[in-house]
Amino acid sequence: MHQILRGYFVRWAGILALGVVFAVPSAFAEKTKKPKLPKSYESKAAPAEITDTDRMFIDLREAAKKNDVFRTQQLSSALVNYPFDDYVAYFRIKPQLFDSSGDPRNDYAADSQVLAFLSQYQGTALADRMRNDWLLVLGKRKDWARFDVEYAKFVLDDDTQVKCYSLLSKLSQGESPAKLAADSRSVLLDPSYFGQACQELVPALAAAGGMSSSEAKAIGRAASEKGYDTMARRLGGDDPIGEIVKVAKTDPAKAYRDFSQTASRYSKENQALAWGVIGQFLAKKLDPNADDAYRLQQDLGYNELLSVESQEWKVRAGLRAKDWVLVKNAIDGMNPAVRSKDPAWTYWYGRALKAEGQDAKAKESFELIADQYNFYGQLAREELGKPNHAPSRTKVSEQEINAMANRKGFIRGERLYAMNLRFEGNREWNWELRNMTDKQLLAAAEYAKRINLYDRVVNTADRTKQEHDFHLRYPTPYRDELSPIARQIDLNLAWAYGLIRQESRFIMNASSSVGASGLMQVMPNTAKYVAKKIGMTNYTSDKLSDTNTNLTLGSNYLNMVLIDLDGSWVLASAAYNAGPSRSKAWREKLTGPTEGAIFAETIPFNETRTYVKNVLSNANYYSSILNGQTQSLKQRLGVITPKAATQSELP
Template sequence: MLVSAPSFAIEKAKKTSPSKESRISVFEMTDSDRAFIELREAAKKNDVVRTQSLAASLSIYPYDDYVAYFRIKPQLFDSAGGVRADTSADSQVMGFLNQYQGTALADRMRNDWLLVLGKRKDWSRFDMEYPKFVLDDDTQVKCYSLQSKLAQGENATKVAIDAKTILLDPRYFGQACQELIPALVAAGGMSPSEAKALGRAASEMGFDTMSRRLGGEDPIADIVKSAKADPVKTFKEFSQNAPRYSKENQAAAWGVIGQFLAKKLDPNADDAYRLQQGLGYNDLLSTESQEWKVRAGLRAKDWALVKNAIEDMNPAVRSKDPAWTYWYGRALKAEGRNEKARESFELIAEQYHFYGQLAREELGRPNTAPARTKVSDADIDSAATRKGFIRGERFYAMNLRFEGNREWNWELRNMSDKQLLAAAEYAKRIALYDRVVNTADRTKQEHDFGLRYPTPFREELSPIAKQIDLNLAWAYGLIRQESRFIMNASSSVGASGLMQVMPNTAKYVAKKIGMTSYTNEKLSDTNTNLTLGSNYLNMVLVDLDGSWVLASAAYNAGPSRSKLWREKLTSPTEGAIFAETIPFNETRTYVKNVLANATYYSSVMNGQTPSLKQRLGVIAPKTAVASELP
């Protein structure tokens, strides 16, 4: 979990905005604050007795809505996080919603309450509350809303169409979606084959019990299990046994085998997906199989498969990631359909991400930061008075980043671009740099990339980068992705600081560069963290032949993995394809974001317009050599 650094925020606030700093700088943790934090932790465990006791001791605490929420919420869920349909807290919930209506926390409570009403099948009350749920970001709640429509006699086929836009990731199905799918089958809105496909998607992710609940026994369940364990062996065996199965089950099996071969970067993935493509039944592939079908085609330079795979995607899958718009344009270009390709690139060319940058280059346009929109001091002062920011700052000072983000982001809703920029500028003045980035990132027409791509700690980082000839824009692009400039950010695996350096890596680098006085306690020191992180980034860059793609991947997943992925190549491959086919979801996203960040940092800091495609380069296959780097 990332945590904020209140002491740093205090120091910077004093330097940059003395008239605004009082809310943070005068903050000192009180006994009541400590009890509030205990209450929060007890609420996370749904400990009813403990939360009741702690809440009673905080009867005059400033954030009475949070005290009330933490007292009520454990009555709605059991200790394992399951919804309690038999809760007796109805009147407390309704009282809370009435008292705090329009707040971020009321929306959170409504989310919880909708889960209770859905489990109860109290559709009358559910339908009254659901339109008031502003964020509407809970898959289970959406599945309950569709259950309600079925229960009230709405056309099952129509409900199933809506369901297909929701049922994309089994990790978020919960009880509600597991009930919805069999109900749709029983009502004739979804076929048993479609239900089995959703069950298969759950099995692919290891949710075997859920799989059986959704689709019953799957004729290719053993093949799914085998493909997950050893896709190469399964490919060979199924090549001989496929005729024993129906065409539908053959297609489903080849889709699963293709997915797991592709995740192993095995060239047979293209063959497996081509066999599936020939049989059809594309709509029965899981989201993962649909996406890896494109990646298998990219890795094999099979542009026909890339095009077909994207055309056959569930529209909800295709629209959620601009990658598929870009690669569809590239597939059209490979066919010589240049005008159609341009149309595809134009769809994302004004979007400021990895594939937006590549699309602009395909259209012959430079990747420059847009003109800066300035905001006035009056606009910034106005932002400073907003309730959500005031509350958010208090939570950040208490190291309660989750609550701080909730309040801050709620305040950002419905803001104009100029208001967003004023809020980002205010966050910069009080050194909440992650809020600077996330707030400025939301603008649509008017921008300030100096806020979207800020450069705090430049006095510390620049000389370090210069000494080892490390590209400063790339280093900033990495820090922006790693920690969002939260000084004492920490990860679940032990990485810490601005550059998220692992303790063992830090020890190794310190020894290599002669930092004899290093101890792990010093990793929280800004200069030490930047020194060790920058030197390690430079080390992996040298170790991986100067490739930013491979080095960025190595920084995230380790040099050995980056080398292994390169070794799996069968021919020189453009860097964008290599990045898109990285097997780890986190690392794939990480590499694309770091390199896209670096492009805009070059523009913001130096006025340069480097080519992302050139920076990605071409990755050539090379036998992996064990690295001493951690």
């Protein structure tokens, strides 16, 4: 069974929020113009070279990742007086808590070391990480007394397994099973993060009478839908519609046809749930029968027993079919924790109310997210007739910026970044940001800009609530290089920047797990193809790491897909991420002209769906910053018309 990531690397994606990994850097901003820095910044802008001791530290980190006790003991003993003594200690202790598969160990040998570590480094980011690890060990032991003491000190509290252990602890102490089951509804959302703890919690709540058999089976079914079949059985036991789920995952059209003939053999509840699963997988195939399957489910009820995926795709199926009644009913029936986590559902609920002629209630819905600067916040403001320009700029003083140079978390983070330890660097940097005011966040973002850490510029400026600086939230490094390239091929500069911000956060040496690299995350084969097309006769693969070459090839490819897809920024953005053939295939599935926002929301790939919305939202703000122009996001999204898919020569 798929083992859920835990321990040291469990929140890589959440912290980085880019979907990329990084090659070892030589510098953080190759060939970009560097501002003149105060002397206090100069040493930080050019960190010392990586030493042999640093490389040993990096090896220690890799050994700790594998929970290799012998190797970590060996390496840590050689790193006496290393500046990151807390990390050396952490990397030595952590493998003693977990085995090679990532499961907590059953022995108590490291307890005294953990307690000493938590005492020595209390209040630090790494102590909170250690506490997270130890809570998993204590939970497995069922040492609830000590677990409860440590859980109260866990600052981030962002581990699903730890939350499940906390509920198990309360259950063991006699708290109401019904109340705990209700509390679990905001925790048991994504089986990908359940691990052992949540697999114990669900049967325990069911056995205690707090959760019905149907509810337990629904959680198990959600796991099965994601391919965790062993987990599904542990959570809910045998599922009466298990075979239907299995068929729906591989051939939803067949499941739809077959169940249309056999539905009467099942109870009303199981009919509803089967139609919900079939609807989900039909919707992911952009099959118009998804709307019909979900309407059959809606007539039967049991919305609360649908998985998160089925609840969300029910809305998307309604959008694709322009079935506003289904859209409204689907959102009404959502788990409140699901409904509130994404502004999409607030926006589309407002649109459904508007389609019913309930303009006043629709306005109330749009107002709920109109103060957000994301994709759906922009669309909501447009529905309310409000402009989408960047907010007024809050400036910070040199004194406020200078103060950031002495922040311990930033100093440590910079050195970790220099060693290409971005996970650790982000931890230190983000921990330092906790409890900062908006002006402090802007000062920190400006400091990051001055030392050329542009991903931290974006990440930090993005956190402000009332006072903003969108020149930091949407920075424009490499402008001297990118502007002439875009101008030469008539490529919209705001769109190009919006894409780079999403692709790499302006980290030149960013590289993806599939081989894309650089500011525009260009794939090697794509680079070779584009170089040939534009007559770059001196291109070799090693030049893809060159700033100007990367921007030239990426910009030209972006322009090529735009032309290939009839000038649609939605289709071209999707194609840049998922490939032109997929973008064309998704377009081919349309049954009529479809507004760009609906097309974007119904893209089957989670990554591409998020990507397209972010790129185009970014582009709108970049347009405001670069040109002082406020453009309608709806106009930028346009209307996508059906067209038979054609084979593209573009890679």
